[in-house]
Amino acid sequence: GAGVSQSPSNKVTEKGKDVELRCDPISGHTALYWYRQSLGQGLEFLIYFQGNSAPDKSGLPSDRFSAERTGGSVSTLTIQRTQQEDSAVYLCASSLELLGTETQYFGPGTRLLVL
């Protein structure tokens, strides 16, 4: 079946602009994650959605970052007033999360460049 998809694949924006990144998880997956991959920072967790539970936002680096998941499926990560340090690859992952042992499957990522 189809994997996790993300759009856009690349985004170039000017400092101070807002951006929206989209993630379509694997159909039927109840859990959705956002991670950020930066040069020199590795992969860092941003936010986690599980079903109808309140999201775990503990990884969001500032209040300029927010995310929502509509209808338990598609998720949008929004970065307001972008800064150059926001330049990174933003990765989305999804999993079934029935027993806590499930594999997270990743999308191809959105490469964000803030000029």
Add this chain to the structure above:
Amino acid sequence: AQSVAQPEDQVNVAEGNPLTVKCTYSVSGNPYLFWYVQYPNRGLQFLLKYITGDNLVKGSYGFEAEFNKSQTSFHLKKPSALVSDSALYFCAVRDRENTGFQKLVFGTGTRLLVSP
């Protein structure tokens, strides 16, 4: 807090030789352990995971990893490397005991370079 260490930024190996990519972890409870591979300009692809049971886990593309609880390690291995194995490899851990923390904690990655 959970953490993962990948002590080698890069591993170089000749095609046909065995390869090992090292990973050690730290969790308060028992771990779930994962290996992912990333090819250039691609997302992460799942290779294998350790949940429980047999300490030797076999995964995709001929890779395997051995869970060693006493050494808190989960090294990735392959008996015979291919040039096409050249990529960035990430080890990740999740704390099995702490069900509130579903996130994966990743190592910094190890670049594997297989020469012809």
